[in-house]
Amino acid sequence: MVCRSRRHQPTAGGLTIDDVIKGSPTLEAVARLAGVSRATASRAINGGSRVSARAQQAVNDAVRQLGYTPNSAARSLVTRRTDSVALIVPEPDERVFSDPFFARTLHVVTNVLSERDLQVVLLIARPNDDKQRILRYLHRRTVDGAIVVSHHRDDGLSDEVATLKLPSTFVGRPWTSADQVSWVSTDNIDGSHKATRLLIERGCRRIGTIAGPADMTVGQDRLVGWRRALAEAELPDDAVVHSDFTEAGGIEAGRSIMRAHPDLDGLVVASDLMAAGALRALAAAGKRVPDDVAVTGYDDLGISEHTDPPLTTLRNPITEMADQAARLLLEQLDGSATAPRRVIFTPTLVRRLSA
Amino acid sequence: MVCRSRRHQPTAGGLTIDDVIKGSPTLEAVARLAGVSRATASRAINGGSRVSARAQQAVNDAVRQLGYTPNSAARSLVTRRTDSVALIVPEPDERVFSDPFFARTLHVVTNVLSERDLQVVLLIARPNDDKQRILRYLHRRTVDGAIVVSHHRDDGLSDEVATLKLPSTFVGRPWTSADQVSWVSTDNIDGSHKATRLLIERGCRRIGTIAGPADMTVGQDRLVGWRRALAEAELPDDAVVHSDFTEAGGIEAGRSIMRAHPDLDGLVVASDLMAAGALRALAAAGKRVPDDVAVTGYDDLGISEHTDPPLTTLRNPITEMADQAARLLLEQLDGSATAPRRVIFTPTLVRRLSA
DNA sequence: CGGACTGGTGAGAGCGCTTCCACTCTCGTG
């Protein structure tokens, strides 16, 4: 009883035993120490509109003195915001960590979002095992929004996000619900078309491709661009091998495509990492690049300069894409976005020695 | 009033207009649909002790029918748990994504923790900018615990974690508070000592080292091991260059150490990635490895087999370390850990061609 | 000098959940 009455006495600066014992200080403690109400303390802490200079100062001091940090669960419960967003990467983690694309994207996204004090949570989901776990995670609304990178046909993400009406941006065109969610992408058909055209103009007549996974739109679109250019030149388009965007996959694919089509004189590869692998396979098979086989990569993220020979490739404006993706998400979080938007960038051809 | 009375009527299966309008269903709605109290519904959902089979079934059905997912903020507020833990990497993100060590660690940690339905949140903190942000994050207790990888001298993490009494494990010996937090590590002094001994036994007499960052215990310890072996053999230990565990850093360091000490016949490098860089620098300088200069790496995470020549290196049991780190954290979360624990693994020498 | 504002404030009502506690029924036992 004594304790109880003491506790509620609003003596400015009067801290009770309770405050000292308790783990982290609450808003209540701050308010009491500052000699104001909880409401005023809350206002002062959250960007003080309608708070007198005196009260503001008192609260600031109390916060500092107690080392107060708001309890985020309590805050989220009422604001229905968590101030964190997920960067979802539905890929096995080996790939995430070997492909510089993800590093760059994470970097840029984190930078843009941290301007608004949003915490980026990286969720790496192995495609099959974790599908349900990720969907549950989103459903629970542990994050205010999501940026999905490297989305696959059956991961269910675009539909889930669309039905949940969760603010989100996809990097790369989603398979489904494409007109209900925002996304950024590059014109992969165009890029691949450019690469193939280059080989044709160079004189190649037997051009194969190492394509990306068939369950990703990037994979599909780059394949379409290659097909289209060959069709326009009335060249055969039967030399296709799908791989997984890794260097190891590229070696394997390079080996198998050369075995199946030994007469190839051009090779359009859907990523630099795979192209680096393919170059190794070609070297091992005794083929000179570009003299025997001309090769193009895709992405231009550093590796392409260090291969032997350096890769002719298509530069995707990854930085701009990631930046745009983050901003599209911000728009939605702000509520300023009216309808889903899409932004499509154009890749540019970078000529080096491989073609 | 009508609405209100209807709302509280415990008619099994009776949903009110409110339920339909509201976004996500609450426990209240589940309870009403199941014809039980909120308390019973909660018990049923959380692993039903003291719940009749009938009630359990009714709640299960209601959950399914409504697509109910508990609101995590509300739950955390009362349980004081968030069911998520942070993997903190105080490194610029370029490094995180180029070093396979992190990929492996993340992979293992995620696997172990997901057995317990813990969500792993990856926090990459650029050392200087984000120091405060990370500390604030931990302070707010947005996570139940943390695993800190690649901790630096001045990042404040070990002290913060110790004073917050936040369950945590460090991978690599922390600089301060080392007896107040749990950590796993390998015996880096021993490993580096072994590498240096090997070179000495091989006949090298002028052995330099490319050391890791001086503000990391790994960097320091591996340097100490090298020094110790040289001292034992009464050889000079003045050829030291510090670098940053990246390949680019290794090239630069290799170049500069050879310039300063052209007579070097052995080089102990504190990581495979740096060693790969050093090999390039040596090749560029016209030195043959191992004939002119014998080289050792450290870590053995894949790259070491693909360098030219393949690296003799020390294998750290990364998988076991990460596994152990996760389990030490689990112990603390369970409350079964009494005192901070440390686990130290022994590195093993892997001989390839570079030494 | 009354009325309409306006800046500043605190009381209090929740947000959706878990959990303590008190209560009601069974049973099995002395």
Place this chain on the structure above:
DNA sequence: CACGAGAGTGGAAGCGCTCTCACCAGTCCG
């Protein structure tokens, strides 16, 4: 047959926060 044990249940009290609303000065205008 009374009684205690134990299983199953619901009422209600919070967790720590935000935010509406009512209120109380002052200030300004007609």
